[in-house]
Amino acid sequence: MMTEWPLWEVFIRSSHGLAHKHVGSLRAVDAEMALGNARDVYTRRNEGMSIWVVKAADIVASQPGDKDALFDPARSKVYRHPTFYNLPNGVKHM
Amino acid sequence: MALFEYLLRLGDNTLVLGQQLGALTGHGPVLEEDIATANIALDLIGQARLWLSLAAEVEGAGRDEDTLAFLRDERAFRNLLLVEQPNGDFADTMARQFLFDAWHNELLTALCASTEPRIAAIAAKSLKEARYHLSHSSAWIVRLGDGTAYSRDRIQRALGRLWSFTGEMFEADAVDLELAATGVACDPRGLRAAWQGTVGAVLAKATLPVPADAWMRSGGRRGEHSEHMGYLLAEMQHIPRSFPGARW
Numbered sequence: 001m002m003t004e005w006p007l008w009e010v011f012i013r014s015s016h017g018l019a020h021k022h023v024g025s026l027r028a029v030d031a032e033m034a035l036g037n038a039r040d041v042y043t044r045r046n047e048g049m050s051i052w053v054v055k056a057a058d059i060v061a062s063q064p065g066d067k068d069a070l071f072d073p074a075r076s077k078v079y080r081h082p083t084f085y086n087l088p089n090g091v092k093h094m
Numbered sequence: 095m096a097l098f099e100y101l102l103r104l105g106d107n108t109l110v111l112g113q114q115l116g117a118l119t120g121h122g123p124v125l126e127e128d129i130a131t132a133n134i135a136l137d138l139i140g141q142a143r144l145w146l147s148l149a150a151e152v153e154g155a156g157r158d159e160d161t162l163a164f165l166r167d168e169r170a171f172r173n174l175l176l177v178e179q180p181n182g183d184f185a186d187t188m189a190r191q192f193l194f195d196a197w198h199n200e201l202l203t204a205l206c207a208s209t210e211p212r213i214a215a216i217a218a219k220s221l222k223e224a225r226y227h228l229s230h231s232s233a234w235i236v237r238l239g240d241g242t243a244y245s246r247d248r249i250q251r252a253l254g255r256l257w258s259f260t261g262e263m264f265e266a267d268a269v270d271l272e273l274a275a276t277g278v279a280c281d282p283r284g285l286r287a288a289w290q291g292t293v294g295a296v297l298a299k300a301t302l303p304v305p306a307d308a309w310m311r312s313g314g315r316r317g318e319h320s321e322h323m324g325y326l327l328a329e330m331q332h333i334p335r336s337f338p339g340a341r342w
Contacts, residue, residue: 036230044133
């Protein structure tokens with residue numbers, strides 16, 4: 001009767017961070033428990049300000065086999081990269 | 095001294111419950127719950143340290159938090175009988191935690207308004223942790239209550255077993271009344287209605303009946319403990335008593 005709890009992926013935005021970062025996964029029966037568990041497992045040492053949990057089953061990942069088709073076309077075209085601009089000193093996080 | 099006595103009660107509740115939960119580390123039903131229990135244990139030990147340090151300071155007899163925690167005998171402990179009850183199975187642990195958390199939240203909320211600023215400060219810090227403890231234990235009461243027939247039976251029995259320890263939380267003695275009169279403490283009797291409200295709402299959500307009030311046990315706050323307390327202290331105090339002043 002006992003079936004395994006679903007897997008959840010946990011994303012945390014740290015106190016000084018701009019974006020949520022994937023930190024790991026855990027098991028929980030629903031979103032509420034997943035948030036509680038994420039708080040206990042991943043934020044005990046003040047790591048975070050905000051937590052996202054999402055069912056692992058809801059994540060669609062790119063296939064390793066598609067790597068060339070997805071990423072190679074950009075690699076040889078330097079004009080796609082914004083490397084020709086000088087950033088003012090005041091601009092951070094870029 | 096009433097204030098010293100009162101601070102011991104606060105410190106001993108959190109110390110004994112923290113010790114109990116600490117014993118579960120590595121034994122949780124799942125990894126996530128194991129870590130949650132350890133977190134709650136650490137929160138409670140942290141609170142115990144604050145209360146007992148203040149108690150030692152108020153007493154002014156050269157004792158400190160360690161002396162109070164590790165060198166007092168059973169009869170000198172002032173915790174509620176509820177917190178010294180054995181961990182039992184997961185339902186027993188969660189029932190004990192829930193009944194305590196619901197009370198602890200009301201108590202700390204009241205103590206945030208204490209006229210003794212150090213009590214108000216510790217209460218405010220502790221309340222943030224206690225809120226999380228209550229949401230955690232409430233969630234488990236609901237899950238166990240409306241889970242399988244087996245889990246429902248276990249949690250219902252656990253609540254029934256522990257119910258006779260809840261009356262003590264709302265008893266007022268001379269210490270409470272003296273300190274409540276000056277606004278340093280709160281009258282425990284005033285916490286009952288809110289506690290019943292919280293417990294009733296969660297049990298309703300868990301589809302569990304509220305256990306009937308019957309004979310209530312009491313005595314922890316006078317140093318008259320249940321048979322479990324001696325074993326708990328023997329384990330907790332063994333090292334500091336065997337190796338006085340040991341450090342690592």
